[in-house]
Amino acid sequence: xxxxxxxxxxxxxxxxxxxDVIEEYKKRLSGYSSFQTNLFPIxxxxxxxxxxxxxxxxxxxxxxxxxxxxxxxxxxxxxxxGSSLPxxxxxxxxxxxLTNEIQFSNEIEGVKTExxxxxxxxxxxxxxxxxxxxxxxxxxxxxxxxxxxxxxxxENFQKIRDIYDKLTDGEIEEGKLPDGEYFRDKPVRIGTDxxxxxxxxxxxxxxxxxxMSLIDFMNNEDIPPVEKSLVTHFMxxxxxxxxxxxxxxxxxxxxxxxxxxxxxxxxxxxxxxxHSNQAKYYKIFKDAELYENKAELTFFIQKMMEIxxxxxxxxxxxxxxxxxxxxxxxxxxxxxxxxxxxxNDLEFNxxxxxxxxxLFNVDSSLGVKDTPLIxxxxxxxxxxxxKVKIREIIKKYEDSGVLVKxxxxxxxxxxxxEKLFGDIY
Numbered sequence: 297x298x299x300x301x302x303x304x305x306x307x308x309x310x311x312x313x314x315x316d317v318i319e320e321y322k323k324r325l326s327g328y329s330s331f332q333t334n335l336f337p338i339x340x341x342x343x344x345x346x347x348x349x350x351x352x353x354x355x356x357x358x359x360x361x362x363x364x365x366x367x368x369x370x371x372x373x374x375x376x377x378g379s380s381l382p383x384x385x386x387x388x389x390x391x392x393x394l395t396n397e398i399q400f401s402n403e404i405e406g407v408k409t410e411x412x413x414x415x416x417x418x419x420x421x422x423x424x425x426x427x428x429x430x431x432x433x434x435x436x437x438x439x440x441x442x443x444x445x446x447x448x449x450x451e452n453f454q455k456i457r458d459i460y461d462k463l464t465d466g467e468i469e470e471g472k473l474p475d476g477e478y479f480r481d482k483p484v485r486i487g488t489d490x491x492x493x494x495x496x497x498x499x500x501x502x503x504x505x506x507x508m509s510l511i512d513f514m515n516n517e518d519i520p521p522v523e524k525s526l527v528t529h530f531m532x533x534x535x536x537x538x539x540x541x542x543x544x545x546x547x548x549x550x551x552x553x554x555x556x557x558x559x560x561x562x563x564x565x566x567x568x569x570x571h572s573n574q575a576k577y578y579k580i581f582k583d584a585e586l587y588e589n590k591a592e593l594t595f596f597i598q599k600m601m602e603i604x605x606x607x608x609x610x611x612x613x614x615x616x617x618x619x620x621x622x623x624x625x626x627x628x629x630x631x632x633x634x635x636x637x638x639x640n641d642l643e644f645n646x647x648x649x650x651x652x653x654x655l656f657n658v659d660s661s662l663g664v665k666d667t668p669l670i671x672x673x674x675x676x677x678x679x680x681x682x683k684v685k686i687r688e689i690i691k692k693y694e695d696s697g698v699l700v701k702x703x704x705x706x707x708x709x710x711x712x713x714e715k716l717f718g719d720i721y
Contacts, residue, residue: 434465476500496536569607
């Protein structure tokens with residue numbers, strides 16, 4: 297028989313005497329392919345009573361093994377394609393993923409942010425420019441850290457609080473900031489105005505007990521990494537240590553960890569994929585928190601792996617589509633400009649950088665700016681790329697309508713692909 301959730305078996309047992317839910321639970325818990333933890337989440341039964349007497353466990357099923365293999369295969373493909381991208385394309389696509397990840401993580405929480413607003417901060421921070429914006433700066437900095445800093449090592453409560461403070465700085469209302477030593481010290485409820493879905497620990501002492509066990513689990517190297525990250529994600533959200541920002545914090549930790557165990561592009565597609573599967577995401581949490589499922593996370597992990605895989609497939613599909621277009625425009629631009637040696641042609645290389653920027657950015661706020669572009673080309677070859685000449689070519693194509701001025705401070709142009717390529721666009 298196909299493996300089913302224990303809550304489903306309990307329902308089936310009412311009409312099938314051959315089903316023994318307790319025996320099945322014991323068999324799963326003690327099986328050779330089972331992983332039992334020392335994490336005790338708060339579970340809710342059908343009558344809305346809550347308990348925390350079952351330890352989290354999961355069974356490494358065939359489906360999980362297959363999904364793991366597909367995720368790792370996709371990660372390898374993504375890394376190969378990513379490494380083949382030219383510089384501006386790679387930088388542009390990375391910044392676009394960063395922008396989307398922050399926007400969708402916020403939207404899942406009901407926090408509205410404009411893509412352009414995030415993109416502007418991403419661009420300014422990535423180019424080491426001063427930003428006069430206050431909102432989102434701290435959040436963007438933490439996500440940029442995913443790309444450059446080593447794996448986060450969490451060994452105490454202070455580290456969790458430090459990450460939370462930096463991630464949510466300026467984003468949490470005064471009345472919803474932590475009121476305990478590190479975490480909240482008052483009850484909260486999760487749900488709608490008419491339904492309570494989950495009631496996490498009521499005070500900081502209980503939260504600390506739960507998170508101390510979670511810290512030990514996070515530092516256990518005997519658990520497969522993807523499964524460990526998903527169990528951690530579940531337990532963190534179940535504990536809900538803060539009054540606000542728990543979802544954003546949980547998804548950030550998941551992205552940060554998977555960026556080191558898989559690849560950055562996979563890590564930066566998680567919130568986008570969750571956003572596309574929001575109903576599924578909430579349902580698998582709700583099912584996993586059912587007391588009747590006895591803290592088994594087998595099905596939670598499998599379905600979260602499916603969400604990760606879907607995000608990877610979206611990245612691969614988009615990268616392949618953009619690379620095909622980039623290669624097509626490379627050939628067409630050579631013909632239009634009648635160029636043989638593309639490496640030593642200023643006009644070709646300048647326009648091609650604008651093409652890369654246009655294709656691989658989700659918003660013009662992330663597009664290449666004139667001054668950094670001119671400086672980049674000049675540093676590449678001071679003899680070939682004279683700054684005055686670059687500005688003359690930009691002006692020439694602005695006058696013809698191929699380059700459109702989209703920003704003044706800083707000065708920025710964007711290429712009109714339809715104007716340049718006509719019918720082939």
